Amino acid sequence: MIFIIIIGMSLVTMLPRIIPAFLVEKIIFKDWINKWLSAIPYAALGAMIFPGVLYVKENDPSVGIIGGLVAIILAFLGLNVMFVVVGAILTVLLITM
Amino acid sequence: MNEITEDLKKDSTRTYEMIKLGVQVSIPIALGYIPVALTFGILAKQAGMSILELTMMSAFVYAGASQFMGANMIIHSASAIEIIVATFVLNFRHFIMSLSFMNQVQTNIGTKGRVSLGLGLTDESFAVSALHIDKADNKKGYIFFMTVILTAYLTWVLGSFLGGVLGDIIPEHLSNSMGIALYALFIGLLVPSIKKDIKVIIIVILAMAVNYIASQYMSEGWAIVLGTLIGGLSGVVLFKEEK
Structure with missing residues (x-):
């Protein structure tokens, strides 16, 4: 039972982390999205604090x-x-x- | 011949420098992770998990808040599917963080490299890496980011294992006080950026406000995602073309 939980949890934490690694070469972002993404670290820090x-x-x-x-x-x-x-x-x- | 050895020498010096720098900037992460990881080990054991299971959870799930929630839900005998869905919600923010990071290192780090970095992305390793994003321009940038990620990862996994085996080894008062560590890390990363560009503070305050308001109406996981997205959106207007 616990092993199933661990496998499930690891899948749902892994996918959001690695999917963007593929996405960024498939999609060319518009300039404003690039700016949005470059502001994300500051926003994330704020929301985490x-x-x-x-x-x-x-x-x-x-x-x-x-x-x-x-x-x-x-x-x-x-x-x-x-x-x-x-x-x-x-x-x-x-x-x- | 001479030129090649000269190049190799330069390369290994650069590698060494990147590792050294990577370890330096991730020591605060390790400091923050140690008490949290130990506490997780203790709690998971109380929840009925074996040392192997709790260490595996740290190694394969590697998501602090979700692991605490998981252990708690196991105590309250929640179903596997409930736990997995709750984990997804709480960790969805990493999708946004990863997208931001991958987009910035895309030109310099290949797919395999990006995937390997993504696997170890956490709030803290993302924050430290993103605010040292200039290292991506370095030939050995990957080594720098990987050092940050591995230092954090190993601390977390080892810490939870030790928590499970040894129980409370840090005096309670000290480990409680260390609860401020990761917040101080975030503040310590943020303030220099604000000093450099005062506009950053608008993004930060907007993200905080949205997160705070949203957290009254939805789960913590979605509130952080919303705060990050809306706060970041203000960057579209605030930032000039340079980035």
Whole structure:
């Protein structure tokens, strides 16, 4: 039973990932679609950050908000992503002590 | 003769540099994946899966949120078809992300290469790869993207295995705090792009707003897809011809 679930899940996660690899050589996109696709990473990042970040700690959105704000500040100062991540972890560690 | 060895030397230096850079930029992904993967291993075991089954799920499904949902649904004895459909919905966003990524690397990476990269595409490996898309112009760009994807993949699979075998090895407070890691990674990737081009912030805020509003009316999976598509659509107006 679990094996069937694993096989089914792997098919439905694999196909959306690899079909575009074939699509992009079969179809020549119009210019506006190319622009749309090149904006997708930023939009995806936005959608993945919010509102998810509010649920970093259950029932206390302030933890995610403060952690996120620290990350924004550190990133704005030009710190390497690694330090942004570690800084945010330490912040959350401290404020949830 | 000399020229050939000189070329080979240059090539292997480039390969090494791409691997090094790939590992560097994917360390934050690994850091974020470790506590989540360990937790998955623990939860899956509680759901009645064997170590082999849960490691196989991580290796072949390789989709964090879907795996948690799957394990949860197994606990509540949902049918296989329900679990598979829910997984499809939650992971459909990867179609959009993959299409965006493949479109940008198409001229430099062949079909086989693109398929192999696509297999390992996740929210995080897509985000890191897409914001280092300039590496696609490099002769060894494929190596860079593959390094990012493999680092993330191996961390995930190994982490879930360890979670299943060892149980809780990270103190709970620390692993809870590490829940911010992947969000911080996304923020850390996004802010430099906004600094470079302030218009990016419009795309981001639009995507956030649409995702937030849509999530009140539909499942998380579709809401993220909608937020990404509509947010990205604003790029059509905002971006000039250059891309």
